[in-house]
Amino acid sequence: MVTPSELKQMYLDMATARHYEERLQEEYLEGKQPAFDISAGPIPGELHLAAGHEAAGAGVCQHLRDDDTVTAPHRPHHVAIAKGVDLKRMTAEIFGRETGLGKGKGGHMHLFDPEVSFACSGIIAEGCPPAVGAGLAAKKRNTDSVAVAYLGEGAIDQGAFLESLNFAAVQDLPVVFVIEDNDWAISMPKDRVTDVENGSDRAGGFDMPGRRVDVDDAVAVYDAAREAVGRARDRNGPTLLEIQVHRRMGHFMGDPETYRPEEDQDAAAGRDSIERLVEDLRAAGVDDAEVDDLRAQAEARVEEAIQWAKDQPEPDPAAAHDDMWINPGSGVTDTEPDFDLAGGDD
Amino acid sequence: MAEQIDRELTMSRAMVEAIATEMRENDEVFYMGEDVADYGGIFDSTEGLREEFGYDRVMDVPISETAYLGAAVGAAQEGMRPIAELMFVDFFGVAMDQIYNQMAKNTYMSGANVSVPMVLTAAVGGTYNDAAQHSQTLYGTFAHVPGMKVVVPSTAYEAKGLMHNAIRDDDPVAYMFHKRLMGIGWLPAPDGPKTPVPEEEYTIPFGSADVKREGDDATIVTLGLHVHRALDAAESLADDGIDAEVVDLRSLVPLDTDTIVASIEKTGNLVVVDEDYRSYGVTGEIVASVADEALGALESVERVALPDVPIPYARPLENEVIPDAGDIENAVKRTQ
Ligand SMILES: Cc1ncc(C[n+]2csc(CCOP(=O)(O)OP(=O)(O)O)c2C)c(N)n1
Numbered sequence: 001m002v003t004p005s006e007l008k009q010m011y012l013d014m015a016t017a018r019h020y021e022e023r024l025q026e027e028y029l030e031g032k033q034p035a036f037d038i039s040a041g042p043i044p045g046e047l048h049l050a051a052g053h054e055a056a057g058a059g060v061c062q063h064l065r066d067d068d069t070v071t072a073p074h075r076p077h078h079v080a081i082a083k084g085v086d087l088k089r090m091t092a093e094i095f096g097r098e099t100g101l102g103k104g105k106g107g108h109m110h111l112f113d114p115e116v117s118f119a120c121s122g123i124i125a126e127g128c129p130p131a132v133g134a135g136l137a138a139k140k141r142n143t144d145s146v147a148v149a150y151l152g153e154g155a156i157d158q159g160a161f162l163e164s165l166n167f168a169a170v171q172d173l174p175v176v177f178v179i180e181d182n183d184w185a186i187s188m189p190k191d192r193v194t195d196v197e198n199g200s201d202r203a204g205g206f207d208m209p210g211r212r213v214d215v216d217d218a219v220a221v222y223d224a225a226r227e228a229v230g231r232a233r234d235r236n237g238p239t240l241l242e243i244q245v246h247r248r249m250g251h252f253m254g255d256p257e258t259y260r261p262e263e264d265q266d267a268a269a270g271r272d273s274i275e276r277l278v279e280d281l282r283a284a285g286v287d288d289a290e291v292d293d294l295r296a297q298a299e300a301r302v303e304e305a306i307q308w309a310k311d312q313p314e315p316d317p318a319a320a321h322d323d324m325w326i327n328p329g330s331g332v333t334d335t336e337p338d339f340d341l342a343g344g345d346d
Numbered sequence: 347m348a349e350q351i352d353r354e355l356t357m358s359r360a361m362v363e364a365i366a367t368e369m370r371e372n373d374e375v376f377y378m379g380e381d382v383a384d385y386g387g388i389f390d391s392t393e394g395l396r397e398e399f400g401y402d403r404v405m406d407v408p409i410s411e412t413a414y415l416g417a418a419v420g421a422a423q424e425g426m427r428p429i430a431e432l433m434f435v436d437f438f439g440v441a442m443d444q445i446y447n448q449m450a451k452n453t454y455m456s457g458a459n460v461s462v463p464m465v466l467t468a469a470v471g472g473t474y475n476d477a478a479q480h481s482q483t484l485y486g487t488f489a490h491v492p493g494m495k496v497v498v499p500s501t502a503y504e505a506k507g508l509m510h511n512a513i514r515d516d517d518p519v520a521y522m523f524h525k526r527l528m529g530i531g532w533l534p535a536p537d538g539p540k541t542p543v544p545e546e547e548y549t550i551p552f553g554s555a556d557v558k559r560e561g562d563d564a565t566i567v568t569l570g571l572h573v574h575r576a577l578d579a580a581e582s583l584a585d586d587g588i589d590a591e592v593v594d595l596r597s598l599v600p601l602d603t604d605t606i607v608a609s610i611e612k613t614g615n616l617v618v619v620d621e622d623y624r625s626y627g628v629t630g631e632i633v634a635s636v637a638d639e640a641l642g643a644l645e646s647v648e649r650v651a652l653p654d655v656p657i658p659y660a661r662p663l664e665n666e667v668i669p670d671a672g673d674i675e676n677a678v679k680r681t682q
């Protein structure tokens with residue numbers, strides 16, 4: 001059973017993530033309006049916000065430790081927040097600042113925080129194999145850490161995902177695959193591109209359990225993930241979890257969403273996993289004043305991170321040429337040994 | 347006297363016009379890609395096509411590049427004329443085997459008994475801070491493997507003529523269009539790619555580079571977005587009394603070495619400008635080709651390309667690595 005303190009932690013993560021996305025949306029659109037110009041404004045590039053996905057981040061990561069690896073896709077912020085990624089440095093990265101997680105080199109789709117074993121990347125399903133690799137390392141080293149790969153429902157048709165399921169299954173690796181089903185892959189509705197209704201059904205073909213959580217209810221996600229993460233930690237192999245979430249915003253900022261029926265947009269806006277969790281908190285005896293206080297804490301933390309990020313310096317252009325190698329180009333040595341390769345006596 | 351053309355189109359409209367014309371004339375032409383139906387292509391590459399031709403011929407496909415690019419190879423081998431799109435060229439890696447080992451090689455491996463008349467369209471290029479996985483051009487990667495024709499339009503006029511030729515060609519063609527040139531509202535194009543475009547059908551032959559500006563002092567060889575940056579550089583060099591010629595390659599495979607060499611024989615100074623990585627790529631190849639054919643005519647050589655780093659995200663960093671008009675200008679000055 002989920003404890004009141006776990007409920008509060010999930011609420012904090014989710015409220016932080018929601019406020020974060022709403023504030024990033026504002027910051028991002030600054031300078032890009034009225035005519036949307038992707039290359040203007042304080043936050044450069046593409047921005048994929050995860051409002052409506054929060055339960056999938058918090059409900060799963062609640063069971064993870066810092067040494068458990070998480071890979072996330074192009075819509076990563078809610079997962080990063082739930083995994084405990086340094087919010088200030090993550091925000092600085094999104095603003096393209098020198099003190100960002102990747103010194104401004106990676107950006108919002110390429111966040112790396114090795115302190116809490118988090119990474120994300122932008123090519124569909126490409127985070128799955130590295131998560132399998134983290135599971136493989138745990139198995140070889142005989143530790144009880146686990147790995148979680150997040151992906152969208154649009155990613156379940158990608159080879160990197162399907163091959164990873166098989167590899168994790170045949171090696172009994174401690175990996176949990178988490179599909180966030182928001183019904184859309186940019187403009188493509190799920191049923192246009194995939195013939196199974198539930199991504200979790202893919203598990204059957206790989207001899208692993210598949211579980212779907214039909215509503216974005218943080219407690220239901222928590223329960224399903226406890227079993228899946230527990231199974232991995234106990235070395236009983238991988239699990240495929242699917243969580244129904246919803247997309248409250250466009251695919252990326254600036255997406256006109258002309259392809260999306262208004263009812264669908266309204267339905268997404270009407271479902272709110274955070275409000276649902278507030279009811280769970282009340283039922284667990286947490287009073288409204290405390291909920292308000294948690295929300296205020298979350299919002300303050302976001303504001304502080306954004307302000308901090310904006311105060312950070314931009315990178316020096318010359319830094320573009322740094323960070324290519326850990327070792328110098330010559331490798332671990334710059335001298336070649338002097339063997340007599342001719343051999344023989346003379 | 348050639349007729350005067352007044353109608354101007356953006357590059358995306360010109361590209362779509364050619365595709366629509368071919369689709370009207372030939373039932374066997376169809377388009378596959380992610381978000382090409384209702385969305386009309388993230389970079390407007392299929393805007394309006396689904397409305398005219400329906401979902402069966404303007405097909406949204408699963409995010410399974412290996413499957414649908416390979417399926418385009420297969421359908422082409424059956425004699426159809428598929429066009430398959432990589433939303434960003436950077437995603438080629440997911441399907442590299444189908445591209446490199448089938449699309450490019452099946453004609454040759456079959457002793458030309460099999461043909462692969464498909465077009466692979468791909469959005470390329472940076473300048474809007476989309477970082478390392480969504481900003482590459484990969485021109486060199488595509489041109490490197492033998493067996494694909496590789497074309498890169500720089501204006502609406504080229505976009506249409508090259509697309510007609512690409513669809514009609516019996517060989518696989520990679521058609522690499524630069525996002526910054528398409529004329530998309532949210533990704534404003536520079537002046538230049540929007541050009542007069544004839545209403546009628548016309549084909550531009552591959553392997554015919556176009557001299558976009560004539561000059562006697564230096565030859566700037568480039569392609570895609572950098573044609574426009576080179577023209578800007580040439581304008582400001584003219585103020586300093588330096589007269590640069592700008593050669594737009596238009597296709598990498600086949601490569602029109604003759605036009606480049608003719609220009610070098612006039613100017614003696616070669617500046618190759620590329621938005622791909624510096625090493626093992628377009629700049630080195632052009633320099634080597636000129637050296638092969640006209641070493642004696644070469645007085646100086648400059649390469650302007652991305653340094654060998656992944657494309658960084660932050661604006662000052664991206665600006666540092668992607669060549670701009672100033673970088674081109676400086677390179678030309680170094681040859682004088
Ligand atoms: C291999 C590859 N193909 C295409 C894309 C372009 N792309 C980015 S996000 C996206 C849709 C993803 O949908 P889904 O997996 O459901 O995630 P969501 O965006 O809904 O969270 C696509 C097609 C990509 N990044 N990588």
Ligand SMILES: [Mg+2]
Pocket residue numbers: 152153154180181182183184185186
């Ligand atoms: Mg989705």
